[in-house]
Amino acid sequence: xxxxxxxxIPARYRHLFSDGMKLTLSxxxxxxxxxxxxxxxxEQRVMAExxxxxxxxxxxxxxxxxxWDAELDRQGRVLVPxxxxxxxxxxxxxxxxxxxxxxxxxxxxxxxxxxxxVEATYREEMESLR
Numbered sequence: 429x430x431x432x433x434x435x436x437i438p439a440r441y442r443h444l445f446s447d448g449m450k451l452t453l454s455x456x457x458x459x460x461x462x463x464x465x466x467x468x469x470x471e472q473r474v475m476a477e478x479x480x481x482x483x484x485x486x487x488x489x490x491x492x493x494x495x496w497d498a499e500l501d502r503q504g505r506v507l508v509p510x511x512x513x514x515x516x517x518x519x520x521x522x523x524x525x526x527x528x529x530x531x532x533x534x535x536x537x538x539x540x541x542x543x544x545x546v547e548a549t550y551r552e553e554m555e556s557l558r
Contacts, residue, residue: 429522433513434505435533437461438524442504451512453494457538459508459516461531467495470529508533 429435437445450467452460462470474491477484498506508518517535525532525539534542 429508429513429518429520430505433508433510433518434501435508435518435522435524436503436505437500437531439504441526441531442500445500445506448497448499449506451496451498451506451508452491453512453515454532455490456542457516458535458542459512459518459533460527461498461506461533462529466529 444463445461448464450462450464452462452467454460471491474487475484477487479485479488494512496509496512498508500506508516513519516533517538518533519535521536523534523536523539525534
């Protein structure tokens with residue numbers, strides 16, 4: 429991440445974001461980078477919980493107030509809003525990871541901690557998919 433808060437998106441993914449993107453703060457402490465279509469699918473899942481319930485309202489608030497519209501600049505970078513940078517601990521080097529549905533931008537220390545947790549439980553979680 430540069431001093432202005434811009435992160436280069438890997439070239440192999442840039443075509444996916446040619447029509448813009450959504451950035452949101454993950455509950456896991458990273459910034460998620462969604463295609464507009466992927467974000468809309470996630471919105472539908474969030475909205476499956478009725479707005480008449482406290483859970484539904486909180487899910488909507490948690491998802492929508494943490495989300496920003498963004499686009500790539502000519503160099504293939506995305507500007508991460510200051511609030512997201514602060515909440516995700518992004519300042520300087522970052523890790524960009526693919527998560528099938530979206531990309532994730534991580535603070536390297538948080539990424540190491542997350543991957544330690546993934547490694548500790550991955551085998552059992554994969555076996556439970558049967």
